[in-house]
Amino acid sequence: MIDPLTLDQLRVLVAVAETGSFSAAARRLRRVQSAVSQSIQALEGTLRLSLFDRTGRRPLPTEAGRVIIEDARLMLRQAEVLRARADSIAGGLEPELTIAINPLMPPAPAMEALKALRQEFPNLPVTLLTEGLGSPERHLREGTVRLAIYPVEAVGPLELAVEFLMNVPMVPVVAAGHPLARAEGPLAREQLARHVQLVLTDGAPKSNWSRGVISPQHWRFADLNTRLAFLREGFGWCYMPEHMVAALIGEGCLKRLHLLEESGFNIPLHVVHERSRPPGVAGRWLINRMRQALAPHDAPPPGAA
Incomplete structure (x- = not known):
């Protein structure tokens, strides 16, 4: 049975490739050289490939080794993204931000806020829906999105939380x-x-x-x-x-x-969400950022939710 790959083996592989020797990789990783050599040998056995040419004074990546090293770098970067995302979700960040915006909303402040969102949460997946007038409420009720921006009647459904955002x-x-x-x-x-x-x-x-x-x-x-x-x-x-x-x-x-x-x-536009599904860290951040972008717009009408 073939042993599974491990991220630690890939880290050792990349360290050897970047430092140029097993001893230098051992110093970078703060391990003994024998442990680094054993890790590379185990990886080569798992892949059934020779990753380094050891005939010279310094180990040189083989043709197959160069390809595997690039794949290893990619997998390590993806693992870092996964870990960062898991830490963020544990801290209250949504796994994905889903939002539907009524087409009446001016695009400039929404774009400005979304650009800032990307900088603040670069690894956050975002689904943005901009369709017809009635689409945001429909998507919200169907569970397609977590946040929606659209006009709400004076008396809205009790199961929905409504916050005034701006007048159009x-x-x-x-x-x-x-x-x-x-x-x-x-x-x-x-x-x-x-x-x-x-x-x-x-x-x-x-x-x-x-x-x-x-x-x-x-x-x-x-x-x-x-x-x-x-x-x-x-x-x-x-x-x-x-x-x-x-x-x-x-x-x-x-x-x-x-x-x-x-x-x-x-026409007043509101930010709406189900009371049972309040916005997470990114959703609340985006709402506040939109309010900053919309600061020059007029205040809510009397009695607005």
């Missing part, structure tokens, strides 16, 4: 060539109702997403970028996240509408 300003806009762009003065609801409104939907068969719907004529879109493309082509008007259209308004491609009733509104 929504502004009414239209393509520069659309008839509404040429209208003078603040627009009344009746004027808007005569034109197609491009409405967001969460894609569910019975979508209840209806914030800001004014016109009885509407096209529904589950994807913000697709709706933006139709908006720019003059298919209709809509409320868009301000961060997505500010540059286009500045360039003259889109025009912000001024309405008699309201010229925009905020």
